[in-house]
Amino acid sequence: MQKTSSRLLALLSLLQARPEWSGDDLAERLEVTVRTVRRDIDRLRALGYPVATDKGPGGGYRLRPGSQMPPLLFDDEQVIALAVALQSTAHPAIAEDADRALATIRNVLPPRLRQRIDALHVTTVRPPGPGAPPAQDLDLLTTVSTAIQRREVLRLDYAPHQEAAPQPRRVEPHHLVAWRTHWYLLAWDLDRDDWRTFRTDRMTPRTPTGPRFTARQLPGGDVSTFVTSRFRGSDGTEAAWPCQGEAILDLPASEVAPHTAGGIVEPLGPTRCRVITGSWSWTTLAASLGRFDANLHVIGPPALRQACATLARRYAAATTTEPRRLDAPNR
Template sequence: MPGRLLRLLSLLQSRREWSGTDLAERLGVTVRTVRRDIDRLRALDYPVESTTGTAGGYRLTSGRNLPPLLLDDDEAVAVAVGLVTAAGGSVAGIEESSMRALAKLERVLPARLRPRLGALGGVAAAVPHRDVPRVDPGVLAVLAAACRDAELLSFHYRGRNADGGERRVEPHNLVTVRGHWYLLAFDPGRDGWRTFRVDRMAELLPTRRPFTRRELPVPDPAGYVSSSFANASYRYTARLTVDLPAADLRARLFAHVPGEIADAGPARCTVRLSADSAELIVQYVAAIAALEAGFELDAPAEIEDRVRELGVRLTTPYE
């Protein structure tokens, strides 16, 4: 009995809503037994709601107190790693809360896991991203819930050119890239997939209207967001032809270059860089030039002049 109740609670925590039939199949009991177990959880102050509909169902809702979460070993370690990372991340005001949560998690863990997580909290640290706008954890929570529950979301969005407008989208995934948080969503009004910087979103309004999930053009949301950046056009665009295979270039770069890298033969590749900052483009070109492989640069005159000036400064003796 206690084991089945814990299993039922774990199922209710893993998904927003369950039908009585689905729960009965997962637990290997009858629907009537599920109803009795639900009543026992309610007697223990777990806020379980009954939902209406053809088959009816159950939902674990928010209550006055935070109920205990059930985590297996891998989930507990994943939460601890996430807390350490969050402490140095781009979510506003979360540093101290993350460390408090990690300390609480360590205290309630089974003895077999406590030393591992204690060591993690004692020696691990995350280097914060520089010059990255902070985002409100409450906003992330709203976006995550809309993605999980497949509910249409309305918000005001300010683009990179400071133009703003109302958007109504089908949220799919939250993705973090180089410290920035992005919402990947399908925009029915523009009939296409779009990415939205979370720090540029305001006046979020969950509509409580469900939508049918669409399949992404590629299976990996993070890969899709990264590729969309590589193909985007900004104020400055530069193209390089490098005397290295694409795989070798990626492996030898000390940092991720946000551009499209493609093979152009057995021993050459092309790189497309695009950004609103000329200085940023020059930094990426310098990183590739430092690999001591031959390359050709095709870029606007301003970029070529800046690269040439950088070369002169690097080769001129300091006096």
């Protein structure tokens, strides 16, 4: 038989792994009697773990939420997963708290696990962009998350861009999404009768919240696909860019890759590379490929070649046509 301390840890691990256990199942897993299980349950309660007992033929034991957070028990792989997840936290709203949590976990680990965590050090790199991302108020995120959980209409003041004056909106909140350097609320806009994304740092929730609502079905059913698609100018059901093309550039892949976020850059030698990327329109895609100071060969599709030809005519005309005076009459 295991020592009492080891058996208590094993019992706690079982209670954390499943919503409910019968006394017989716990006794079988721990290789003890049901009476010993009952005594060990009492010991866990004395240590502050809120173990509830459901009496009757179908009853059992379950670990319920308590007023205070007791010590938790994790196996080796769970500890590693937690450490990697905390290291991967890039958003400034919780980065400092994540660092403190990781330090707390690391300080109590045995050397063998500490070495594994140090060996799996992760650095999260934010996408390049102007300025630093704004810190987000955790109270606001909590307010929004609570409205999502309770399915209550959220009333808010929202500024679509930095210079705009906030306008009142009424939405059915569905998901809180972290996209690159910002948090967004995905919601059904009751005034515009459509799905919308709202940057949380530009919104101010009002209290009290509105009435409860029945959750709508998100087009496509997948939050990640829907949000990615919307940001890429599609209808929300496909995460891929609506316009995708392939070209060869006379530049090293290392010089092209930093400027093709979300695209594929394949080296074809020291001075050439293949680029597969996309955009919300063929003209925009052609312009993004043409911004590189290098020879360009379009592989396809034909729509991309046509867009490049259209831009070529426009650029050629821009260098040969005399600009019309702004005060000249239209003819």
